[in-house]
Amino acid sequence: MGVSERKEKEKEIRRNDIIDAAEKVFFSKGYDLATMDDVAKTAEFSKRTIYVYFNSKEQIYFEIMIRGYKLLISMIDEYVSNSKDDGITKVRKLGEVFFCFSKHHPNYFYAIMNYENGELDFSSGIPDKSREQCYELGEIIFQYLSDFLEQGIREKIIREDIDIKSTAILLWSFTVGIFTTLKKKKNYIVEVHHKSVDELLEVAFNMLTKTIEK
Template sequence: MGIRERKERERERRRQQIIVAAKRVFSEKGFNRSTMEDIAKEAELSPGTLYLYFKNKDELYASLSLRILQYLIIRLEHVNGNHDLNPVQKVDALNEAMFDVYEFDPLIIINMAHLQSSETLKNLSDELLGEIEALSRKSLGAIARIFQEGIDQGVFIDEHPIALADIFWSMFSGVVLWESSKSIINDNKNYLKETLKIAFEIFARGLKKV
């Protein structure tokens, strides 16, 4: 391994070290109360080191979404690639994939839902914003393909598949945000999975042609 490769590997290792520390701090204190100094202390690094990797707290917060978006795309591609399923079964598999993605990292899913409804995106570097936009478009495109297949086969209502994907994602992220907020003020009771199940069932019912 050359010097350049070793440096790149070390840089990525340090970057992941910071992200892991940030996740812990955001989980314990929440975004607004967390500081870069808190994260540096958790990562056992100097605050100055953090700014070599992330220009501000918003960018660090947004970077947490990249990993979950990449995992979401893997799960969606698996659903699209399963040719043994008919369109209705693929929507069921899509719903299961969304549950799986939520279980993979609930905190990051909640953070991502907050991110897309906040001003944070305006404070990101062009590079990071581009990464998030590209992964988001790819995931929405994968969801749209599931709906397009059902439309082509005359099983689903003839509406634009991207619009259906947008509605599906808005429903998912909206339920995540609402239920996570309720759990904070209601003795930490969490009805998210039950609510999502009902929402998915209603959405799937509405997709089908009468």
């Protein structure tokens, strides 16, 4: 390895160290309360060094979301690569994969959801490359859902009269709403209504798929 390659490698390691530290800070304190000073202290770098690699707190947050998106996509890819399911089953399974992601990687899940819900303003100080990569990764997931709907229509098990893009957006929205509600109200649902999360998810997925079945 030459000198330039070694320097690039060291730069990438340091950059990832900063993102690792930022995850700890953002996930424990929340994005709004976290500061670049917190990130620098956790990473054990000077604040000036942090700004050599990232020009804002928002940019680092995008990098965290990118990690989350890549992880979710890898989980979807694993299912798709081994699946011979029909289109409507794939739509349902995609929801199950997403729920699994929310359970096992809740910090990434909510990092992505906070951005998608428009709770954070990333309109300033963000390089187009970071923003566009997030959009591109999000579109990969959206395309999977659209492809599954199209497959189901070809197989004549999903209604032909649906608008694929509108249906995909609404299915995504309903699913996120269900996950969020079940997480926030889990104790109440279990103690008062004696229903488990898994049981309600089964009912929810059945209801959603019935709306698009032919």
